[in-house]
Amino acid sequence: MGRIKTDEGTLAVTGSALAGLKEYSTYEFNGATKTHPIHGDSFCVDVVNVFVPSSKSAIISYLSKNYSGVGTKTAEKYVDQCLASGSSLKDLRETIIANPFGLDFSKVTTRKTNSTDKGGVRGAIYRLLSTRLGGPDTSDAIFRSLANYYAKELGELSDPLNSAWELFTQNPYAPIRSVSGYGFQRADILGKKLNIPNDAEPRIAALATYAIDEGCGNSGHTYLDYADFSEKISSLDRGVSVNEAIQAAISMGEPIIQDGNRFYLNKYFFAETQLANNFQFRIKSPVRPLFQRHVNELNKAIGKASKEVGINLDESQHKAVLGILGSSQSIHTLTAGPGAGKTALVEVIVSILHSKMNIGFCAPTGKAAKCLSARVSKFNAKATTIHSMLGVGERGGFLFNESNKLSFELLVVDESSMLEVTIMNSVMSAVKQGVHVLFLGDAKQLPSVGPGDCLANLLQLPFDHHRLTKTHRNDGGILEVINSAGDGQCDLIRKRSDVVFIDELPEATEQNVANVLNIYDAEFKAVGGDFSAVGLLIARRKGDPTCAGWNTTYLNTVMREKYNGDSAKVAGTTFRVNDRIIIRKNLTLTQPDYEGIPIEKQTVVNGDTGFIRGYDLKEADDEESSAGTIKSLILELDDGRTLHYSAAFIGSLDLAYCMTVHSAQGSEYQRVISICVNGAPNFIHRGILFTSWSRAQTKLTIIGEQDAIKAILRRPCPPRNSFLVERVCSGN
16 A cells, blocks of 8 residues: 555555555556545556656656666657657657667667666566556565566566566466466466466466376375376366366476376476385395394393483383394384384484494474484484485585485484475485485374375385384373374273363354463463463364464464564564464575675475564665565574574465464474364374374363264375385386
8 A cells, every 4th residue: 555646635545556666756557546434535556557758858857867877968869869760759658668678778878778677677577467467366476476587587688578478478377387386376367367268278288287286285195096187177177178188288398297097296206216216226235234243242232222321121122122223124114102112212222323323313394303302412413304404405406315425324214204205205315325214203193294105105115114012101191092092092081180171162253262272371371381382283274364263374363462462563474573483385594694694504394383583674785675674584493593584485484373283293292282173084084183182291182072083083094195115016
């Protein structure tokens, strides 16, 4: 919103087309006047164009003011030259509007000239797209991203504006492959504005890729079979057949692969096939055991290490350690439920080996890495996220890969059920042949958010597998409830000292939500106001922040007002300083030193949590925005890091006072309040409740209707399409 001067005073102007305009500059607005009963008259702007005058003297004045190196005399010579060559003032005016970068002053001056229009080619393309296509159904950030993309592609051309417009209008779906955040749905909105037919080849080709991406992303599949693919296409656009979409995708070079009756995105196909080849080689290639002495010496070493660590191993635990240390297989799995001693066994193994070899420790999320670090810090070791361990390559991708291997002789990977096929492939590609890898996890927990079912697949392959079944954490009710839930049943009525069951989930009204949040508040105060010690978990994320509902969107809105409503707002965003946040995208962030010189890169991953502690503002010489706008947020993460989070990625942040169960995976809380909502079996199932409840260490509060909970526990996790095991076993 802004204000413009008129002959009768000032008038409020509104509309997304105003985004990016410069204060005190002159523009032409097209739109309509509206009258509000309280706020009065305003002008809703649909289209904005830079105003260029039509008289000769005014055009001369405009050129001298808006082009560096061009004075009044040079501008006058240029206009006279244009008129002498047959162009009219109207023609010149339209050229300046359409392509301000195409003006050639070289014949009237030897000085270097260029448009002083802030943002250069990028800014001009942004305004071109946003003014012609902007509206309530589009995003200003997307137009900026598209402008950045086309400016890089076309910035050296003499007429970048018209070239960008021509390319975009021919195929608004093409930038999907290159522009982050610009997906099929956003492209389709703009395609409809450009009157792109529904059966146009570029559209249905992009639709095919989107269908596979959506189908795999929503269900965790690495591929869609023909029936799934056809059903997904039909759900998106009944007028398009799957065969038409496949042919169009092949013709347009979309990043998809057909492998028999299986349809993959390129990245999942290559990850699955490369990982299969990697596993095949390791199965066929025995390695030297981690401990190569006689079994009697190994037993003595295990006994000594157990005493040093302070752990009394039961028979199954001793057998697992013996098996891992003495195996000639390079891949080991150690699976167990909560409290069964997975990380305790890791301490014993590390106690025996840490002085003899280089051991690496990693986990999918920062919180999981922090928990593992706490267990191995006594050996002067530290766990990192997988992304941090693999590092950032100079040209994107990972620093450590198939051409540049990690130096570890043993790698321990915790929370392996969270590994999707692409990250599992990246890890194994970076591990040297002959190196041992120990995967820790629990197959009963939710599988990865992304495609793949890697831990379950791994357990089907002929590697070195160990499963612990006896619990050691305590004999309380939490573990009893969790173990029963893992088997698909649970008696919640029986009283337990550390489990509270509230047999009701009322309609989500403001008052009922407030009552549940009072339960959270009591637990929050009991842990001294530590957000990382108490978790409010629920399966659903989507909802209306203004309408009461059992979802994290609404609950986070209410909780933020309660716990951080008085803090300063971060200008231009929906956040406040000290907000509790979660990062929802894997990113590499360049960190500045105090002089603003980039000195290092930090990786953050989907699921990292923390707080906004402040923000940096842009200075006057920043290219993309005027001084005073947000440059970066200062985040304090739960894993102990403080970093600068670029404003370009603010869309990848969410509030995290309340968490989805998927987001909380890999975390532990002293106390958990689990809100058990029912829903579609492919989304709400046994794995959701098992994972939610197993986050609790000392107290678990379960809120939900008993009959609904019983029904959910009877539903196993839905199967995922993966061809990894078949590829390994068949050799293809």
